[in-house]
Amino acid sequence: MKRNLLIYEVRLGLVLLVLMAVLTIISPSFLSLTNLSNVIWSVCFIGILSSGAIYPIITGGIDLSLGSLAALSGILVDMFMNRFGINWVVAIVLTVLIGALIGLFNGFIVAKIRVPAFVVTMAAKTYLYGVALVVSNGAMLAILKPKAFIAIGTGRLFNLPNPIYIMLVMVVLSQFLLKQTAFGRKVIAVGANEVAAKLSGIDPDSIRLLSYTLSGATTAIGGVVLASLTQQVFAAAASDIELNVLTALVIGGASLLGGKGSVVGGLLGAMIVAFITNGLNLMNVPAPYHPIVTGSVIILALLMNEGYLVPKKRKKVLGHHQAAA
Amino acid sequence: METEGKSDILLECRKIVKSYNGPIVLEDVNFSVKRGEIHSLVGENGAGKSTLVKIITGAIERNSGDILFKGQALPLQYSRKYAENLGIAVIYQELSLIPGMTVAQNIFLSREPLYPHTRIINKRKMNAMAQELIDRYQFPLKPSDIIDNISIAQRQLVEILKALSGNASLMIMDEPTSSLTRTEVEMLFKIIHTLKSEGISVLYISHRMEEVYALSDRVTVLRDGKLVSVLEKEQINPAEIIRLMIGHKLEENAVYHNLPKIEGRKPVLEVEGLTSVGKFTDISFTLHEGEVLGIGGLVGSGRTELVRALYGIDPYNKGIIRYLGKPWVPSVHASIRSGIGFIPEERRIQGILAPLTIKRNISITNFDRIAPRGVIKNKQEKQLAIDGIRLVNVKPPDPEVVVGNLSGGNQQKVGLAKWLVRSLKLIFIDEPTVGIDVGTKEEIYGHIRTLAEQGVSVILVSSDLPELTRLSDRVLILRKGRIIKEFKECVLTSEKILRAASGILEEYDEA
Amino acid sequence: MSSHVVRWLVLLAIMIVLSLLIALVNPLFLSTGNLMKMLQEASQTGIVAVGFTLVMITAGIDMSIGAIIAVTSMVSINFISYTKLPVAVFVPITLLVGMIAGAFNGFFITRFKLPEFIVTLGTKSILSGLALVIAVKDSMGFVQNVYIQNESYLWFGSQTFGGIYRTTIAFVILGVATQLFLKNTRTGSYIYASGANPNAAKLSGINTERIVFGVYIFSGLCSSIAAIFISSRMMTAMPELGLGQEMDVIASVVLGGTAFSGGSGDIWGTMIGAVFLALIKNGILKLGISPWIQPIVIGGIIVVTVIIDVWQKKISDRLAAKAKLKKLAKASAQSAA
């Protein structure tokens, strides 16, 4: 598995390089540090969310409440800081805690009451949007202070935007947690074969619970970063971001049936999409053609990853059904 | 059904050669099945049995050689459907039924009776036809039963009916008894004989020598893709077959009979009046250090439920358990932490993590060692995997191989390894050798005995009586959740084993 | 099977209770006009959900349904505004386009064994772009949505006897037909087989690839049918029409008891699910509560409903287990004697 996934990620990396090469040829202004950093910056939000969202997916679940929760978190952190005048650090901690709690709540319904994750989190997406409206009085609030908070999203370090560092840290942590800790291994085990995992002394329920909690917490962080870099919060701020996150992760090798996936792959997936969009912007391609190109490239990338379109001997890959068995 | 002349031969394969781009898996194999005979095909895993069967059923094409069926030559490449239409039917090892569908639907899947000039299924007719078949063979089935709600044995019967409904003249059974209880096996044997009496030939593939011995009219033995010999009825005897299969006589010490006395050893597990309503009742026994305690009985007699309760998966209602002299409330976590292991039945469903590597499968029970502070130490993990692989010699010995792609035997070895690398005091083993070839069986038996010699106590649940009697110091027989018999002495050779086995059968059939 | 019936009853019970509660607050809820409208909305989701159910029975998923609605409605709009072709001609063509889109999904999923989810997401993206490209434009090249006046096209979305919308009739016919097809035809049982145990299905000589392929085509067809009814009913169409409806569709199917794992579920359930969803969304508007609270209530009701559903399953299982235990006890008593 590990070896295979590594190969998968490497292949994905190659796809990315090919893409970059093509873009450099087409538009010379592509390959410049600022542009690259801009593109990476543009996937920060998705990257941060992926770092947590991968966990429910590997356990064979899903979290569709990302968008609403991220928006809500932004609203909360603003409320704490600018309505209650709480110190911004404390405010962020509080927000992340609340995010974790909401994730825990989802996880509880999924793991303990055993309701399909899809429905639970989809309902959560709906009611969290409502909660966000209520907390924000249905207003679009601008965040202008404290400066320190704004700096999180807009500041730069060594001439690179801060969010890039935040994302990289989260991705690395997530990857480490998944591949290098007992917890991560247990998550994978539960996704691969719950019964066997159980008989080996793993408690699938608590693993699930934790996965959704993690997802909630990272989503809250993402929401905070988004709020800081757009300097504005409202209930529909991140609407439907979950689909982009999901796409990124699945391109990155995650299976919705669980047991497979990695956040690094997810990040690569997100970057592929981002680079395409960027290239299209640089070439000033009219809007309608963006989704067409993006969609086609996604499918092409998949074909490459499944070993088609590449000269070397094609590797037999499990179809969904076998994987399920 | 004439048995004279040429037409005596139903299926004939001449000089079959098959190689999967490179290694030759079948080399000039000649093979024939007579009309109305029960013909066993035996050989270790990798001997080429399944390849040969696949070729006959049209699942894969052969490189060269002729196949004659009912005297008609078959093309190099043909589809399953083609073979089926000719009358070649297969009862697959992995049951090929559709959950959620009824017995009738499964029997006639893709052969449903339709209303004329439509694709609409005539359900009444279909059920009637199913009923007819069922009555003809007096199977305990209802056409309207949903597959999910019937026992594995019944499902197998459905498989057979499915084959019969396609009026097969050759029925290939691949490990049909692997998941059946003794009585179910006997029922199956009766059915096989009925089929024979109807002139249907049965090609029987099994690792269980006593079955081959009991059933076959002829036996064909393969080894390393070559035909070793074809035994006629009178020549058939288990020891001989095993010898031919493995190629060298099993050294005596492969059969463990020098069982040490257990008196004066300190008790590891003491169970008193353990009861779980509806599962098992008033179970009491004491397991000593280094003792292998066999538990026999029919499926559903409460054996599996008992070990699951002792390991801490399922709760129990009353009773006292003492482990290493101290009172003990089992829970999976506690069990693992205090040196208790568990190898479940249905290895694919419960045992292994198919999509993960050998390394990952072995780590799963050893996080306390490879990740004491929660962070995995790659070196230790790798080392542990290598140790485990060496302990049970998994092939290939590569920690990064995905377990799902290993043979059944090697999968089970991995299942064993993840416990052997731990310092165990007690291990529960449930049906360890289902569907595993003789050679690997011997290895696994070896490991179990070695455990015992190292002072590890073993509780072994098995439907395979020779296995039980060979490995166990004592055997408890469960029936309807109660211990009805305890065997102390054990037997040596396979004939004796078979005799003992049937002896035991009488014992608990009358109880 | 029977467990299915039970969960339908539970769902229906919840629906009835909710309806009564809503009616208490606002009697207008039970007015024919409103009920017809509710059913009409249920049908617009439901028609798509019928196709989606088949996809899910084969253990697949189709995220492109919304985009197919968008692109096919754009196709018919183009016919209406640029040609004089009669409805009888261009509607079939529109449906064909929908089926081709579905075939595109089916092709990549069966031929290359790509994961359904991501392929259909890719398709969604492509089609939504195409919808914009083919959308009717003004002189400056900006999308200009057309106000449909073609009477015979407007027929689809209009009401008929008793205020019933033709959409609803279409939904019922499509639903019932598909259900009968699923349960009574060879292909129907192949669809279940391909989802429940593809290997076994293959062993029985079923060409599961062909089945899956066909199922995605059907899903495309259903989406395009919906597209026609929706656009006719709105008397226009936008290139983004239908995008964002995927979730409602999936929700109806899942509430209807079809599992993502495939091999189970049926159209009755989906139809109930669709009506259930429409009922909440329509009923909520009758309560005169702030739009901020509405999503909270809707989400809450859905969660509670699925929890109840799980409970009823647990309860019935427990009862079954109890009965089994009784039998066992009796048996052991006899054996003891």
Place this chain on the structure above:
Amino acid sequence: MKRTSLIALVLCLVLISFAGAQAVETFKIAYIPTSIGQPNTNAWLEGMMRVFRKYPNVKVQSFDPQLRADLQVSYIDDVINQKYDAIVLQAVDAAALSASVKAAESKGIIVITVNLAVLAKHTASVQMADISAGYLVGKEMGKQLGGKGNVAIIQSPPGALLGVNREKGFRQAIAELYPNIKIVAAQSAEGWKKEIAITIMNSFLQSFKQLDGVFAVNDNMAEGAMIAAEAAGRLKDIKIWGANGQKSTLELIEQGKIAGTAYNNCYAQGTLIAEMLMERLTKHLGPSKDPETKVIQIPPFAATKETVGQIPPEDRW
């Protein structure tokens, strides 16, 4: 089933507690913007409420179509079924809503549209004329640029008429008044999202070493463009314009970070609408019988560093 009924009971209480007391003789007014939670849609509501608060027998219910025309259509049907007295509609699309508006007015429900008149004839439309707003921005920006330079546009999602019209007006102004100003690029931001506007602005900054002006078709995206330009340290050289005139943007204009916006007094708009409505409702006039939709245009005001001061705090939303 016991559990079911129990849950049902709980639900019952919940719902009833939500359901406000329904006064017997009230005017029910439906407010259907493109989406709630936007500064302008909130401001319109507030503007209307300033009038309606004086009438205890008026009940306003807002709806949240989340930028989806099909949802607006379905809401209007519902409003008709619920026998509302009036609808205030900010249509997502002029064509898509026509049928519904027609139906509503034929059922005696007064419909007043905001900003965008639907094709079907209805009682009135109070507009901050999108096209002329765009035109105004073009004119003013042109002045600031001294009639020459490179300009880029951050578009609304394709098909969103509000944004499209503003862009049309802008292009028209540039074409007519400033032959030396070149529109070098135009990219659309999915969902009017600020973070996407930032990405687009980044790519503009990347592809054009010389970029003098940017018109973002709403203030939100203008703020996004501003953030990107500031981060790239090129804010000084680029005149960024928005449209709407929401409070936060006005502040940024005062700080000189954003060059200007086409300010529109949404409060006034809302108040005007409300007054028209009350007039007709109290006199039980119903929908107007005039052959043409009465269109009231509120001329947009060009808010720049110089002029922004003229907007009093109470008119800032």
